[in-house]
């Protein structure tokens with residue numbers, strides 16, 4: 149078996165792995181990235197199917213657009229990118245028609261005076277009043293029910309429910325009031341969501357090009373089989389080339405895992421976790437061995453973390469169905485929570501003259517066929533004959549198991565640091581509070597940089613990172629890299645119209 153040594157080994161070439169590689173290369177490290185698939189990008193890339201950019205995960209959209217955490221990290225890394233910011237707050241499909249809301253005040257059109265009054269009341273409670281500690285851990289549905297009569301405010305409740313389902317793939321009962329409020333504040337403070345020019349594949353493609361230019365070694369079709377450690381210090385990985393079956397041992401005192409805590413833990417135990425095991429979470433390999441500490445909840449109990457799962461439909465249409473660059477939330481559907489039409493921003497995502505639409509819903513059962521049928525019924529209900537005549541469904545895919553929407557649900561995320569010194573986690577299982585989707589992935593890389601700085605400057609015990617006892621202290625230190633949200637008053641922009649300000653870098 150061959151052996152080689154690096155400064156850092158990165159497991160997984162998803163967005164989290166690629167951003168980490170780019171950052172470490174900028175710091176002059178010798179980096180190798182290992183990816184088991186034949187391509188980079190993980191859930192943030194696309195395949196060309198019938199001339200359409202069909203994404204592997206994300207709907208070609210970044211939550212905070214050109215003012216967000218990902219955008220600022222890409223600019224700092226000088227990675228060329230362009231995000232088209234939404235030109236509306238959103239539109240809402242309700243009462244059988246689509247209401248376009250340039251700003252929050254325009255929700256009056258479909259909420260009516262009574263529900264709009266309660267909307268402003270909830271807005272006050274979320275943004276202007278300090279959240280009492282007794283309300284922080286309430287599930288958001290219970291928090292809402294405490295402040296409004298949810299039965300008499302159906303559209304208003306659906307407003308929060310559908311945004312949570314589209315943005316987080318969670319039900320209101322699965323997110324705490326504190327997390328929902330923090331995330332909403334960030335969504336409003338940073339700016340409008342944006343569509344990536346060229347789609348997801350263009351962005352991760354640029355990152356791949358950059359890391360190769362900067363001298364990273366990238367091994368595709370290479371499966372990490374085991375993470376090696378001695379005396380609680382990581383020493384490297386055992387990797388298998390899927391083409392020729394050859395195994396290699398790679399050494400490094402820094403290993404960054406972009407594959408989530410469960411799969412990382414399995415590799416530390418010389419196991420590979422399967423799709424079936426992830427789906428049957430309760431029977432899956434226990435998480436408590438090496439990373440278990442990261443799953444401690446405030447109350448100390450250990451629970452199986454919730455995974456966010458969803459179902460996405462790609463539709464090709466001869467006619468436009470959404471008249472703007474933002475999200476259409478669907479308040480009167482049975483399953484679909486929201487849709488986007490990314491060709492409104494970049495027509496090249498579909499063949500000339502065609503429009504790409506993508507819908508997303510939370511999987512509410514294990515019956516995929518039923519979920520797909522309900523998605524189709526929703527599309528027929530919303531667009532009627534137009535859907536029959538002008539639209540073609542390209543793909544319908546469930547995201548769960550090894551490929552969920554989020555490996556760990558918003559608000560349940562784990563720490564960057566593990567109990568094995570030198571082994572760190574990045575990616576969407578490590579999103580800090582308030583940072584969703586790829587903004588959370590970018591912020592997880594910022595957290596890693598902070599830790600590495602602290603270690604270099606001797607602020608954290610041990611040569612490669614402190615054991616769990618000092619983790620709290622580390623997390624409480626003021627962060628240097630973590631991009632802070634813009635000032636609170638910036639959210640006011642949303643009252644009248646979307647603060648679209650597309651930026652190229």
Ligand SMILES: Cc1cc2nc3c(=O)[nH]c(=O)nc-3n(C[C@H](O)[C@H](O)[C@H](O)COP(=O)(O)OP(=O)(O)OC[C@H]3O[C@@H](n4cnc5c(N)ncnc54)[C@H](O)[C@@H]3O)c2cc1C
Nearest residue numbers: 160162163164184190191205206207372553575576585586
């Ligand atoms: C349906 C859906 C819609 C979404 N919509 C959006 C959206 O619109 N906007 C947004 O911001 N986010 C969205 N997301 C979330 C976003 O796609 C993810 O948060 C992000 O892509 C996760 O990146 P990651 O680097 O954490 O993980 P991943 O992309 O999963 O990368 C992990 C990589 O590790 C590799 N790997 C795994 N095991 C091994 C091993 N043993 N050896 C080597 N390699 C390995 C995998 O092949 C993969 O390439 C969506 C996700 C889904 C599924």
